[in-house]
Amino acid sequence: MISDVIDNEQVEILLNDVLENHGYDFLEYSPASIKRRIIRLYGLDNFVSFAEFRYTVKTDKQYFKRFLEEITVNVTEMFRDPSFYKSLRNDVLPVLGTYPFIRIWVAGCSTGEEAYSLAIVLKELNLLHKSLIYATDINPSVLEKAKKGMFPLTYLKQYSENYLQSGGLKDFSAYYTANYSLAKFDESLNSKMIFSTHNLVSDHSFNEFQLILCRNVLIYFDKGLQHKVFNLFDSSIEKLGYLALGSKESLEFWPKAREYKRVKMEKIWRKL
Amino acid sequence: MAQTIGSTSCEALIIGGSAGSLDVLLEIFPALRSDIRFPIVIVVHRKPSNESLLTDLLKSRTTLAVGEADEKEFLIPGKVFIVPADYHMLIEEDRSISLDYSEKVNYSRPSIDVTFQSAAEVFKDKLVCILLSGSNSDGVEGLKCVNRLGGRAVIQNPNTAIMPYMPQQAVINVKPHVILDSHDMAQYINKLND
Numbered sequence A: 001m002i003s004d005v006i007d008n009e010q011v012e013i014l015l016n017d018v019l020e021n022h023g024y025d026f027l028e029y030s031p032a033s034i035k036r037r038i039i040r041l042y043g044l045d046n047f048v049s050f051a052e053f054r055y056t057v058k059t060d061k062q063y064f065k066r067f068l069e070e071i072t073v074n075v076t077e078m079f080r081d082p083s084f085y086k087s088l089r090n091d092v093l094p095v096l097g098t099y100p101f102i103r104i105w106v107a108g109c110s111t112g113e114e115a116y117s118l119a120i121v122l123k124e125l126n127l128l129h130k131s132l133i134y135a136t137d138i139n140p141s142v143l144e145k146a147k148k149g150m151f152p153l154t155y156l157k158q159y160s161e162n163y164l165q166s167g168g169l170k171d172f173s174a175y176y177t178a179n180y181s182l183a184k185f186d187e188s189l190n191s192k193m194i195f196s197t198h199n200l201v202s203d204h205s206f207n208e209f210q211l212i213l214c215r216n217v218l219i220y221f222d223k224g225l226q227h228k229v230f231n232l233f234d235s236s237i238e239k240l241g242y243l244a245l246g247s248k249e250s251l252e253f254w255p256k257a258r259e260y261k262r263v264k265m266e267k268i269w270r271k272l
Numbered sequence B: 001m002a003q004t005i006g007s008t009s010c011e012a013l014i015i016g017g018s019a020g021s022l023d024v025l026l027e028i029f030p031a032l033r034s035d036i037r038f039p040i041v042i043v044v045h046r047k048p049s050n051e052s053l054l055t056d057l058l059k060s061r062t063t064l065a066v067g068e069a070d071e072k073e074f075l076i077p078g079k080v081f082i083v084p085a086d087y088h089m090l091i092e093e094d095r096s097i098s099l100d101y102s103e104k105v106n107y108s109r110p111s112i113d114v115t116f117q118s119a120a121e122v123f124k125d126k127l128v129c130i131l132l133s134g135s136n137s138d139g140v141e142g143l144k145c146v147n148r149l150g151g152r153a154v155i156q157n158p159n160t161a162i163m164p165y166m167p168q169q170a171v172i173n174v175k176p177h178v179i180l181d182s183h184d185m186a187q188y189i190n191k192l193n194d
């Protein structure tokens, strides 16, 4: 990948086109990472000039679908950061278990691995029946995959190790059936999930939740946009509800952070 | 082949390494001067677990401040930033850090290429990148980019590397470059301060 075929100014031109013609606003994403995604796509699809690339992105609806899929980073894992899931299991969900009904929002859920992991923990705590998981993402094609609940079998060994490290109690293979190269997860897990597109940049709060997970999404946003999204979450979390971020993300510099209390050493905060 | 040291000042030093590079880092760190005037970034391939091991090891061997690179943190002179396991690290025009959890590059996350390339665009001829021991070829493309944008490519002498493949690939593919024995590295870095 030649890393300087497109310069910063061209990135801005392209992102302005995208906003004007397709209504997606990437202008407040971290410049270096969005630029890298754009250059990667330019290379993958063998464009020969910026003008051609720009024209295609601007005018070709079908191509824009691909643009959206490739510009967002959809890498994810089940039970990523086992100690985080351990804390959910031991510190957070038992508290929420005292409520009659638990509403959870997984924002930026990608292909769903995180939502299924959460559903497994809820099930083991005997809370899944009274929970509802809203799983949203900007990218409609990852949501299609998430609905199916089928993940490549080659990753399951790693996932099962993560699961055990996170305090999982069962035989992980009890949750899926192997189907050629895919592991199909139990239907009881996604029966409690609602999948929908939601753009954290431009869409509004749509409910009140006791727990919001938004992990490894905010690293792609600049500081200003991060704070806007924290405000969106703040207006979507009930008093005494929880907000969970990725292992490298933090509420620290957000002005309202004072109204939240960190749960142990994890990237989990409780609204006071 | 050899470039004159100190022709332009160094505003950032990035050190990349894989298998066999820890020994070199442990040799370099105690000998670094305490008044280094540029940030040092360390990109080393490793397992996602034993999270803070590398940071702790390096911390115990220098008076320079050492920490895991935090998202949006600014690269400041005299501090050592360790790229966290399982994230790529990019550098923004304003010299702040962006972490990125995207696809592995050269089977690696963090990838040395990613950080070398990103730093090259920001620091251009004020950048020095050192590639150490390793057994894949991550870092080679990055060094080419560093050269193209006027920075300096430094490679550990493959004969002094526990895993010579990575520096060998760089010596073959990256021109021009500086080759250094591992025990000359600390002195080279200290001189970048002048």
Ligand SMILES: C[S@@+](CC[C@H](N)C(=O)[O-])C[C@H]1O[C@@H](n2cnc3c(N)ncnc32)[C@H](O)[C@@H]1O
Residues within 6 Å of the ligand: A072, A073, A074, A075, A076, A077, A080, A107, A108, A109, A110, A111, A114, A136, A137, A138, A139, A142, A198, A199, A200, A201, A214, A215, A216, A217, A246, B101
């Ligand atoms: C690296 S994945 C993280 C997946 C999962 N949360 C995890 O931690 O493993 C980032 C996800 O955020 C989504 N995303 C990026 N920008 C978004 C936005 N503006 N609104 C909603 N989702 C967004 C991407 O489509 C992608 O699926």
